[in-house]
Amino acid sequence: MExxxxxxxxxxxxxxxxxxxxxxxYQLENPTQVLEWTSGRNVCVxxxxxxxxxxxxxxxxxxxxxxxxxxxxxxxxxxxxVHGGFADGPVRRLRHIPGTRCAVTNDGHSxxxxxxxxxxxxxxxxxxxxxxxxxxxxxxRGSRIAARxxxxxxxxxxxxxxxxxxxxxxSGRTVYKLEVDSSDALSSLQFVTDSIVVAGCCKxxxxxxxxxxPAAPQVCCPPASSAESVLWWTxxxxxxxxxxxxxxxxxxxxSELRMLGxxxxxxxxxxxxxxxxxxxxxxVSWAPALDDCIAVxxxxxxxxxxxxxxxxxxLQETTPLFQHRGHMVSSQQPDGVLTTAHAWHPERPRTLxxxxxxxxxxxxxxxxxxxxxxxxxxxxx
Amino acid sequence: xxxIKVTPLGAGQDVGRSCILVSIGGKNIMLDCGMHxxxxxDRRFPDFSYITQNGRLTEFLDCVIISHFHLDHCGALPYMxxxxxxxxxxxxxxxxxxxxxxxxxxxxxxxxxxxxxTNFFTSQMIKDCMKKVxxxxxxxxxxxxxxxxxxxxxxxxxxxxxxxxIKVGSESVVYTGDYxxxxxxxxxxxxxxxxxxxxxxxxxxxxxxxxxxxxxxERDFLKKVHESIERGGKVLIPVFALGRAQELCILLETFWExxxxxxxxxxxxxxxxxxxxxxxxxxxxxxxxxxxxFVQRNMFEFKHIKAFDRSYADNPGPMVVFATPGMxxxxxxLQIFKKWAGNEKNMVIMPGYCVQGTIGHKILNGQRKLExxxxxxxxxxxxxxxxxxxxxxxxxxxxxxxxxxxxxxxLLVHGEAVKMEFLKGKIEQEFSINCYMPANGETTTVxxxxxxxxxxxxxxxxxxxxxxxxxxxxxxxxxxxxQALKELGLNEHQLRFTCRVQLQDPHSDPDTLHRIYTxxxxxxxxxxxxxxxxxTVMVESIVIKVSSSAEDPNTKxxxxxxxxxxTFLRC
Numbered sequence: 001m002e003x004x005x006x007x008x009x010x011x012x013x014x015x016x017x018x019x020x021x022x023x024x025x026y027q028l029e030n031p032t033q034v035l036e037w038t039s040g041r042n043v044c045v046x047x048x049x050x051x052x053x054x055x056x057x058x059x060x061x062x063x064x065x066x067x068x069x070x071x072x073x074x075x076x077x078x079x080x081x082v083h084g085g086f087a088d089g090p091v092r093r094l095r096h097i098p099g100t101r102c103a104v105t106n107d108g109h110s111x112x113x114x115x116x117x118x119x120x121x122x123x124x125x126x127x128x129x130x131x132x133x134x135x136x137x138x139x140x141r142g143s144r145i146a147a148r149x150x151x152x153x154x155x156x157x158x159x160x161x162x163x164x165x166x167x168x169x170x171s172g173r174t175v176y177k178l179e180v181d182s183s184d185a186l187s188s189l190q191f192v193t194d195s196i197v198v199a200g201c202c203k204x205x206x207x208x209x210x211x212x213x214p215a216a217p218q219v220c221c222p223p224a225s226s227a228e229s230v231l232w233w234t235x236x237x238x239x240x241x242x243x244x245x246x247x248x249x250x251x252x253x254x255s256e257l258r259m260l261g262x263x264x265x266x267x268x269x270x271x272x273x274x275x276x277x278x279x280x281x282x283x284v285s286w287a288p289a290l291d292d293c294i295a296v297x298x299x300x301x302x303x304x305x306x307x308x309x310x311x312x313x314x315l316q317e318t319t320p321l322f323q324h325r326g327h328m329v330s331s332q333q334p335d336g337v338l339t340t341a342h343a344w345h346p347e348r349p350r351t352l353x354x355x356x357x358x359x360x361x362x363x364x365x366x367x368x369x370x371x372x373x374x375x376x377x378x379x380x381x
Numbered sequence: 382x383x384x385i386k387v388t389p390l391g392a393g394q395d396v397g398r399s400c401i402l403v404s405i406g407g408k409n410i411m412l413d414c415g416m417h418x419x420x421x422x423d424r425r426f427p428d429f430s431y432i433t434q435n436g437r438l439t440e441f442l443d444c445v446i447i448s449h450f451h452l453d454h455c456g457a458l459p460y461m462x463x464x465x466x467x468x469x470x471x472x473x474x475x476x477x478x479x480x481x482x483x484x485x486x487x488x489x490x491x492x493x494x495x496x497x498x499t500n501f502f503t504s505q506m507i508k509d510c511m512k513k514v515x516x517x518x519x520x521x522x523x524x525x526x527x528x529x530x531x532x533x534x535x536x537x538x539x540x541x542x543x544x545x546x547i548k549v550g551s552e553s554v555v556y557t558g559d560y561x562x563x564x565x566x567x568x569x570x571x572x573x574x575x576x577x578x579x580x581x582x583x584x585x586x587x588x589x590x591x592x593x594x595x596x597x598x599e600r601d602f603l604k605k606v607h608e609s610i611e612r613g614g615k616v617l618i619p620v621f622a623l624g625r626a627q628e629l630c631i632l633l634e635t636f637w638e639x640x641x642x643x644x645x646x647x648x649x650x651x652x653x654x655x656x657x658x659x660x661x662x663x664x665x666x667x668x669x670x671x672x673x674x675f676v677q678r679n680m681f682e683f684k685h686i687k688a689f690d691r692s693y694a695d696n697p698g699p700m701v702v703f704a705t706p707g708m709x710x711x712x713x714x715l716q717i718f719k720k721w722a723g724n725e726k727n728m729v730i731m732p733g734y735c736v737q738g739t740i741g742h743k744i745l746n747g748q749r750k751l752e753x754x755x756x757x758x759x760x761x762x763x764x765x766x767x768x769x770x771x772x773x774x775x776x777x778x779x780x781x782x783x784x785x786x787x788x789x790x791x792l793l794v795h796g797e798a799v800k801m802e803f804l805k806g807k808i809e810q811e812f813s814i815n816c817y818m819p820a821n822g823e824t825t826t827v828x829x830x831x832x833x834x835x836x837x838x839x840x841x842x843x844x845x846x847x848x849x850x851x852x853x854x855x856x857x858x859x860x861x862x863x864q865a866l867k868e869l870g871l872n873e874h875q876l877r878f879t880c881r882v883q884l885q886d887p888h889s890d891p892d893t894l895h896r897i898y899t900x901x902x903x904x905x906x907x908x909x910x911x912x913x914x915x916x917t918v919m920v921e922s923i924v925i926k927v928s929s930s931a932e933d934p935n936t937k938x939x940x941x942x943x944x945x946x947x948t949f950l951r952c
Contacts, residue, residue, distance in 0.1 A: 013600060016600060025597050074767065081776060084803035124799065124802050
C-alpha cells in the first residue's frame with residue numbers, strides 16, 4: 001500500500017469520522033495565541049514572533065460549517081481573510097470591544113495596549129488608531145485585557161492586581177481603578193456583568209469588584225491545597241455564576257461566584273501533565289452553550305473537555321469527556337507541539353476553535369460519544 | 382521608458398472567466414480565453430472589442446496561450462478563433478490539447494442541444510480551432526517568432542495545467558493560470574525557477590483564503606459515503622476523467638480494506654476507456670514520485686472495485702458507483718441517477734463544478750423536482766452532496782510563488798481592490814515590489830528597466846577604470862565609476878605626482894611660502910589660490926609646501942604635488 005495513504009488513514013483519521021460531526025484543519029503562516037470572536041461568524045488571530053511584523057487577521061468561518069440546512073450543497077470549506085493588518089511587535093492578547101469594530105492588543109511584555117480599527121466594508125485593512133497606557137512600565141508578563149460588555153468602549157487592563165484600571169478608549173481617561181494593596185501577577189481579567197469584574201491571580205487568589213463602587217474588592221484566597229510554586233488559571237461564567245480555577249498540577253476547583261468564601265462546590269484532578277513555569281499558553285474556559293462543561297488547553301498538544309457535573313467535593317481523578325488530539329496527530333513534531341489557545345463558539349454547543357505552536361488552527365464540532373453510546377442525553381444545552 | 386501593458390478583458394467586477402491581454406516589447410499575447418459560465422448571452426464571451434472593433438484578430442495578436450482545460454479558461458476559444466476570427470498560433474500543453482476538445486464538445490452539446498441556443502460554436506469549429514494548436518512541453522523554450530519566446534512550467538491544479546513564462550528581449554512576464562503550492566496526491570505542487578520576470582500575473586480569487594486541508598475534505602467524503610452505506614443506501618459519484626476519479630477510488634478501496642466493509646464498489650465502463658486513454662498522457666506528464674505511486678499499480682486493478690454493469694443498478698442493498706459523465710447531463714451517470722433519485726437513503730456526491738443546463742447544476746442549486754424528457758417529473762429525494770477537491774493556491778501559496786520566481790512587479794486579476802488592500806500591502810512590504818490590481822477592462826502599464834547588453838574591449842575597460850569614467854559591468858550595464866567600484870568591492874585609488882624645486886631664499890619657511898603665495902596670486906589671475914593655515918599653498922588642487930634643506934637654511938625645497946587630472950600649468 002502506498003505510504004502516502006497509510007499516513008492518511010491513520011487511527012486518528014479513521015476515528016475522527018465517528019467522533020467529529022465537522023472537522024476543518026488549517027495552517028497559518030505563523031502560530032497564533034489569539035482566538036477572539038468578533039461576531040458569531042468571524043474570529044481574529046495574530047502572530048507573536050519577536051522579530052518581523054506580525055499579522056492580525058480577521059477570518060470568516062467556512063460557510064459549510066455555518067450552513068445548517070442545505071449543508072450538503074455548500075462546498076466552501078476555507079477560511080476567508082476578511083480583514084488584515086500589521087503589528088510592530090508580538091500580539092499576545094487581543095480583545096474585541098463588543099458592539100464596535102474596535103480591538104485592543106497587548107504584546108505580552110509591557111503594560112501599554114494598542115487600539116485598532118478592524119475595518120468595515122469599504123476596506124480590508126486593520127489599522128492602528130491609538131494606544132492606551134498601562135499603569136506601570138517594564139512589567140514582564142504583559143497586561144491582561146477585558147472589554148466592558150456595554151456599548152461604551154471601555155477596557156479593563158493590568159498585569160498586576162494593584163495595577164488594574166478601567167480606561168475609556170476614546171479619551172484615555174481612567175474611569176476606575178482596583179483598590180488593592182498587594183501586587184500579584186494576574187492570569188485573567190473578566191467582566192461577569194457590565195459592572196462586576198473578576199481578576200484571577202497566578203498564585204490562585206480571586207478578586208471580585210463592582211466598578212460602580214469605590215469599595216475594595218472581595219478577596220478569595222487560593223485553594224487550600226495550593227503551594228508556593230503552583231500557578232493558577234481562572235475562568236468565570238456569567239451565565240452559571242460559577243468560577244473555575246485550574247492549577248499547574250492539574251487540580252481543578254469549582255466555586256460559586258456569589259459565595260466565594262463558602263469553599264469549593266466540587267473539584268477534580270485532571271488527566272494532564274504538570275506544567276513548568278511557562279504559563280503563557282494555558283487556557284481554561286466554561287462552555288457558553290453546554291452546561292457544566294469546560295475546555296482546557298496548553299498542557300500538551302491536546303484540548304480536553306470535562307463535564308464538571310460529574311465532579312465530587314473531594315479531590316478525585318477524572319477523565320475528559322472528549323479529547324481533541326488533532327494538533328498532535330497532524331504535526332511534524334508530535335511531541336513538541338503545544339496548544340496555544342482555544343475558544344468555544346458563542347452559540348453552537350460543541351463547536352470549538354483551537355490553535356497550536358506549529359501554526360495550525362482547527363475548527364471542530366465533536367460528538368459526545370458517551371451519550372451516543374449509552375443513549376442518554378447530553379449535558380443540557 | 383519601455384513598458385508592459387496588461388488588460389484583463391471583461392467588465393466591472395466580473396469574475397469567473399479568464400482572458401488577459403499582454404503587450405510586451407511590441408508583441409500582443411492573449412492569455413487564456415475563458416467562457417463565463419454564469420451568463421446565457423453574449424456576456425459569457427470575453428469582450429474582444431478592446432482589441433479591435435470589428436474584423437479578425439489575427440493581425441493584432443502574436444499568439445494565444447491556454448493554461449489548462451477548465452472552461453473558464455478555454456471555453457471561448459473556438460468562438461474566438463472561428464467566429465470572431467484568429468488564424469495565428471494557439472499554445473497549450475499536450476494533455477490540455479487532448480482534453481480541451483472533449484470538454485468543449487460536451488459543453489457545446491449541453492448548451493445547444495439541451496438549452497437550444499443558437500449563437501454558439503459548432504463541432505466543426507472546435508475541430509478547426511484545435512488544428513491551430515501547437516503543443517508545449519514543460520521547461521522547453523519555444524520561439525513564437527525571432528523575438529518572442531515562451532516556456533511552460535508545471536502548475537499542479539489539474540492534469541496538463543501550466544504556468545507560462547513569456548519573454549521578448551530582456552522583458553518578461555509570467556502568467557500562473559490556476560495553480561497550487563501544496564502537493565496534491567496525483568498532481569504535485571507548482572514549481573518555477575528564479576526567473577525574475579518583470580511582472581508575475583496571478584488570479585486573486587483564492588488569494589484571501591486559507592485553505593482547509595486535503596485530509597479533511599477526504600474525511601468528509603469517506604464519512605458521507607460510510608453513512609449512506611451504513612443505512613443501506615446507494616451512492617452515485619459522477620466523475621469526468623482521470624486523476625480525481627482514480628484518487629477517490631484509491632481512497633475508498635483503502636478505507637474499505639481498513640474497515641473491512643463488504644458493500645460493492647463499481648466503476649462504469651465508460652470511465653475505464655477514458656481512463657486508459659488519459660493514463661498514457663498522464664505518464665509523460667507526471668513526475669517520478671507520482672509515476673511510482675500510480676504506474677506501478679495497474680490502473681483499475683482494485684480488490685474491492687469492480688466493473689459496472691447496467692443491471693447492477695437494480696440490485697438491492699448498499700453500493701457505490703463511479704460513473705461518467707461528471708455533470709449528470711447524459712449517459713450512464715444520468716441513467717443511474719434517475720433510478721436512485723427517489724429513495725432518501727441514497728446519495729449523489731458531486732466532486733466538481735457543473736455547467737448551467739445540466740441536472741448536476743440544478744440539483745446543486747437545491748432543485749428537488751426535475752423535468753425530464755416527455756414532461757415526466759423526477760422527485761429528488763436522495764441526499765445531494767457537493768464536494769470540492771480542486772487544488773488552488775491560497776494567501777500563503779501566493780507568497781511562496783513570489784518567493785520562488787522573484788518578480789519585479791506583481792499583478793493580481795479578478796479581485797475587488799477594496800477587498801485586496803491588505804494582501805497588496807503585505808506583498809509590497811515583504812518583497813518591496815509594486816502590486817497592481819486592475820479591474821476588468823482596465824489597463825495596467827508597468828514600466829520596466831530593461832538592460833542593453835554592451836560589448837567593450839579590455840583595453841578600453843582598463844583605461845576607463847583608470848580614468849574614472851563610466852564602466853561596463855556585469856551583464857552589460859553602464860554604471861558610474863563609484864557604482865562599479867562599490868559593486869566590485871574595490872577602493873578608489875588616486876594618483877598624485879610630486880616634484881621638488883630648489884631655490885635660494887634667506888627668509889624663514891613660512892615667509893618664503895608667503896612670498897610664493899603673493900607672487901603666484903599676481904601672475905596666475907583667474908585661478909583659485911589659497912594660503913592654508915596648515916602651512917601649504919594651493920593652486921586649484923596643486924599643493925605647495927616649503928621646507929629648508931638640513932645642510933643650508935637658505936636653500937629652500939619646494940614640494941609640488943598634483944593629481945593626474947590636472948593639466949600642467951606653465952609658470
